[in-house]
Amino acid sequence: MKEKIKKIAEKAKAAARKMTSISTGEKNKVLEKMADLLVEKADFIITENQKDIEKAKEKGLTSAMIERLRVDEKGIQKMVDGVKVIIDLPDPVGEIEKMKRLPNGLQIGKLRTPIGVIGIIYESRPNVTVDTASLCVKSGNAVILRGGSESINSNIAIAKVLNDAVEACGFPENALQLIDITDRNAVNEMLKMDEYIDLIIPRGGHQLIRMVVENSSIPVIKHDKGLCHVYVDSDADLKMAEDITFNAKTQRCSVCNATESLLVHGDVAAEFLPNMVKRFQDAGVEVRGCETTKDICPEINSAVEEDWDTEYLDMIISVKVVSDIHQAIEHITTYGSMLSEAIVTNNYQTSWKFIREVDAASVYVNASTRFTDGGEYGMGAEMGISTQKLHCRGPMGLDELTSTKYIGFGNGQLRE
Amino acid sequence: MKEKIKKIAEKAKAAARKMTSISTGEKNKVLEKMADLLVEKADFIITENQKDIEKAKEKGLTSAMIERLRVDEKGIQKMVDGVKVIIDLPDPVGEIEKMKRLPNGLQIGKLRTPIGVIGIIYESRPNVTVDTASLCVKSGNAVILRGGSESINSNIAIAKVLNDAVEACGFPENALQLIDITDRNAVNEMLKMDEYIDLIIPRGGHQLIRMVVENSSIPVIKHDKGLCHVYVDSDADLKMAEDITFNAKTQRCSVCNATESLLVHGDVAAEFLPNMVKRFQDAGVEVRGCETTKDICPEINSAVEEDWDTEYLDMIISVKVVSDIHQAIEHITTYGSMLSEAIVTNNYQTSWKFIREVDAASVYVNASTRFTDGGEYGMGAEMGISTQKLHCRGPMGLDELTSTKYIGFGNGQLRE
Numbered sequence: 001m002k003e004k005i006k007k008i009a010e011k012a013k014a015a016a017r018k019m020t021s022i023s024t025g026e027k028n029k030v031l032e033k034m035a036d037l038l039v040e041k042a043d044f045i046i047t048e049n050q051k052d053i054e055k056a057k058e059k060g061l062t063s064a065m066i067e068r069l070r071v072d073e074k075g076i077q078k079m080v081d082g083v084k085v086i087i088d089l090p091d092p093v094g095e096i097e098k099m100k101r102l103p104n105g106l107q108i109g110k111l112r113t114p115i116g117v118i119g120i121i122y123e124s125r126p127n128v129t130v131d132t133a134s135l136c137v138k139s140g141n142a143v144i145l146r147g148g149s150e151s152i153n154s155n156i157a158i159a160k161v162l163n164d165a166v167e168a169c170g171f172p173e174n175a176l177q178l179i180d181i182t183d184r185n186a187v188n189e190m191l192k193m194d195e196y197i198d199l200i201i202p203r204g205g206h207q208l209i210r211m212v213v214e215n216s217s218i219p220v221i222k223h224d225k226g227l228c229h230v231y232v233d234s235d236a237d238l239k240m241a242e243d244i245t246f247n248a249k250t251q252r253c254s255v256c257n258a259t260e261s262l263l264v265h266g267d268v269a270a271e272f273l274p275n276m277v278k279r280f281q282d283a284g285v286e287v288r289g290c291e292t293t294k295d296i297c298p299e300i301n302s303a304v305e306e307d308w309d310t311e312y313l314d315m316i317i318s319v320k321v322v323s324d325i326h327q328a329i330e331h332i333t334t335y336g337s338m339l340s341e342a343i344v345t346n347n348y349q350t351s352w353k354f355i356r357e358v359d360a361a362s363v364y365v366n367a368s369t370r371f372t373d374g375g376e377y378g379m380g381a382e383m384g385i386s387t388q389k390l391h392c393r394g395p396m397g398l399d400e401l402t403s404t405k406y407i408g409f410g411n412g413q414l415r416e
Numbered sequence: 417m418k419e420k421i422k423k424i425a426e427k428a429k430a431a432a433r434k435m436t437s438i439s440t441g442e443k444n445k446v447l448e449k450m451a452d453l454l455v456e457k458a459d460f461i462i463t464e465n466q467k468d469i470e471k472a473k474e475k476g477l478t479s480a481m482i483e484r485l486r487v488d489e490k491g492i493q494k495m496v497d498g499v500k501v502i503i504d505l506p507d508p509v510g511e512i513e514k515m516k517r518l519p520n521g522l523q524i525g526k527l528r529t530p531i532g533v534i535g536i537i538y539e540s541r542p543n544v545t546v547d548t549a550s551l552c553v554k555s556g557n558a559v560i561l562r563g564g565s566e567s568i569n570s571n572i573a574i575a576k577v578l579n580d581a582v583e584a585c586g587f588p589e590n591a592l593q594l595i596d597i598t599d600r601n602a603v604n605e606m607l608k609m610d611e612y613i614d615l616i617i618p619r620g621g622h623q624l625i626r627m628v629v630e631n632s633s634i635p636v637i638k639h640d641k642g643l644c645h646v647y648v649d650s651d652a653d654l655k656m657a658e659d660i661t662f663n664a665k666t667q668r669c670s671v672c673n674a675t676e677s678l679l680v681h682g683d684v685a686a687e688f689l690p691n692m693v694k695r696f697q698d699a700g701v702e703v704r705g706c707e708t709t710k711d712i713c714p715e716i717n718s719a720v721e722e723d724w725d726t727e728y729l730d731m732i733i734s735v736k737v738v739s740d741i742h743q744a745i746e747h748i749t750t751y752g753s754m755l756s757e758a759i760v761t762n763n764y765q766t767s768w769k770f771i772r773e774v775d776a777a778s779v780y781v782n783a784s785t786r787f788t789d790g791g792e793y794g795m796g797a798e799m800g801i802s803t804q805k806l807h808c809r810g811p812m813g814l815d816e817l818t819s820t821k822y823i824g825f826g827n828g829q830l831r832e
Binding site: 017100102108113194199213217219220221240243244333355359361364365366368370371372376378388390393395403404405406410412413414415416 | 433436437516518522524527529531532610614615629630633635636637653656659660663667749767771772773775776777778779780781782783784786787788792793794804805806807809810811819820821822823824825826827828829830831832
């Protein structure tokens with residue numbers, strides 16, 4: 001096993017070296033071919049996907065899980081659309097920043113480069129195979145894909161189609177490799193290949209991410225869970241606060257940047273909460289409140305300690321009345337996952353306090369937590385949302401898939 | 417042990433939170449107080465350092481190692497000068513970059529923030545305690561210092577003096593903590609505290625770095641070994657090539673960006689090497705050459721395979737004649753540590769090929785490899801030189817000790 005994974009990693013490193021000198025035009029050509037072949041070979045992919053669906057049914061997976069697994073014509077069209085978005089994005093590789101002349105005349109700056117070899121470990125949805133492979137091609141990185149066993153047939157089929165494009169365009173061989181071993185040890189071996197792999201991106205549940213973080217000797221960028229809050233301040237426009245909170249909770253409740261907890265300043269709770277709770281209940285959202293919230297809206301369920309700590313990813317919201325901005329920030333710091341946090345206020349001082357002191361990947365004043373997204377930020381496509389502070393934080397697009405190197409142009413400079 | 421380290425990590429996290437809202441002026445005030453107290457309490461530090469020196473002598477450490485350990489008045493003045501340089505550097509925290517308005521009117525940008533809690537694991541030289549602590553104070557990070565057992569008394573004394581400054585200025589308590597447990601398990605426990613510590617920086621030998629990379633669940637920025645090359649191209653100005661190579665090898669041979677191997681294009685080897693070798697020999701540098709080099713300069717020693725792979729950190733250089741730029745890059749890719757690499761050439765195409773294809777933290781045309789240094793790059797002070805591609809690559813200064821968060825100013829924007 002170790003030898004097999006090592007071979008894959010070595011081949012990826014060799015491919016990555018060739019990819020440093022490939023032009024944007026050549027990369028776009030491969031992406032165009034990939035888009036064409038995905039359409040052309042849609043039947044093949046759908047047939048292979050059917051095997052995974054059958055297997056999932058046999059295993060008794062929930063229908064939600066089976067739907068996440070399914071690839072149909074519409075799904076393939078969405079993959080193709082994704083590839084086309086990436087073709088249109090500017091190529092960050094080759095940008096030179098901060099070029100300056102040192103006192104000795106040496107001209108130094110930072111040249112943006114691919115990272116090298118990126119390993120992606122993901123679960124379930126087969127479209128991730130296309131998204132991540134095309135982002136890696138565009139950013140000039142060799143990629144090693146390791147999808148979940150439940151979608152193995154779909155992933156093998158998609159990788160085959162993508163590699164047909166790689167071959168047809170004379171792109172570096174092994175730029176894109178799929179590990180088709182479903183044995184979990186394959187992941188463990190992969191995580192030790194720091195000699196060859198520069199970055200590991202785990203995409204999936206909390207358990208997968210913990211496993212990767214604890215076992216990887218390769219730098220990891222994690223996209224961990226999202227436990228987000230909206231804080232309605234005493235100086236909020238309460239109509240705006242209601243709209244933002246409702247949007248943050250219900251616009252799509254199953255995603256990481258949806259809001260799970262609402263915090264309300266005590267001075268406006270009695271005025272704000274009855275309408276808010278009614279709107280949630282009318283929309284089928286279960287509301288779980290603290291004692292003060294229940295005093296105002298006795299018909300709702302009680303929130304227990306565990307609620308403050310729970311990422312529902314469902315039509316449920318917990319509500320807590322706080323005494324001031326300090327208590328709100330304290331609560332967010334204690335329970336939040338530091339992904340996406342919002343305050344609704346018209347107070348200048350309070351808005352900046354929240355911006356400065358809430359330590360999250362994205363912090364908003366008077367806007368929905370749902371905006372934390374590569375597409376919304378104008379990145380076109382994203383690799384996930386980094387919940388750590390190293391390398392990049394927040395939505396991760398093409399720029400974040402690059403590194404830099406210092407370059408220096410001299411005419412004989414010596415160190416004194 | 418675990419509980420003790422956890423307590424330290426928790427306290428650091430609490431301090432880091434307070435540090436997010438501290439002004440540059442307050443940070444500079446602490447640094448000034450640190451500089452004052454280091455001078456004032458120099459005798460105390462030197463006395464404590466003497467204990468480490470005695471212990472080192474008893475243990476039979478080499479005199480070079482003992483010298484690295486020694487802190488005298490001059491050494492303390494150098495520490496103070498270092499602190500003063502950091503006071504004068506601009507504070508990156510609070511910078512807002514790339515502020516733009518999205519089509520929906522939401523104004524988003526990236527606010528530069530401290531990273532949070534930084535753990536430094538280092539060996540030997542006690543001045544690292546001052547350098548890293550003051551860089552962390554200026555960048556608003558809480559720091560946990562874990563020095564080597566050989567300098568434990570010096571480090572405890574220095575940390576005490578620095579903490580007197582922290583206290584005197586009313587700076588957040590525990591912003592700066594030293595782990596005074598010399599037991600190696602303390603490091604292992606520290607590496608698992610990813611809930612509290614955001615970044616680990618190991619500074620020391622290859623073995624320490626491997627241990628940290630293999631055991632840390634916290635992101636690591638490593639400063640690994642330096643095996644650097646100068647490649648003299650067929651189109652080089654040979655006088656310039658000689659000066660650069662000599663400077664890169666001998667200006668200070670014990671550091672990571674000193675050159676260990678010289679590569680020479682076959683077309684100029686016979687003209688270039690005799691003078692170069694003579695100059696090295698006159699300066700007491702041992703030259704170990706490949707067969708072709710030995711044909712030209714028969715008096716030198718033979719290089720064996722192991723030489724290409726050795727970071728001498730000494731007055732020794734290996735020399736290889738290569739057939740062209742491709743073979744030079746191939747050699748560098750195979751044996752180099754990808755830290756600092758230089759080509760000497762006046763050929764435009766060759767210079768850009770080298771810049772693009774050599775995958776190192778710093779790549780130079782017509783300049784010495786010795787320039788890869790925070791001070792030389794105008795960063796004032798550095799935390800080390802990152803030899804990895806994630807987060808930052810090359811010299812690591814104040815900017816590299818920060819992260820960013822997205823901030824968004826809206827007026828009721830909802831996601832559609």
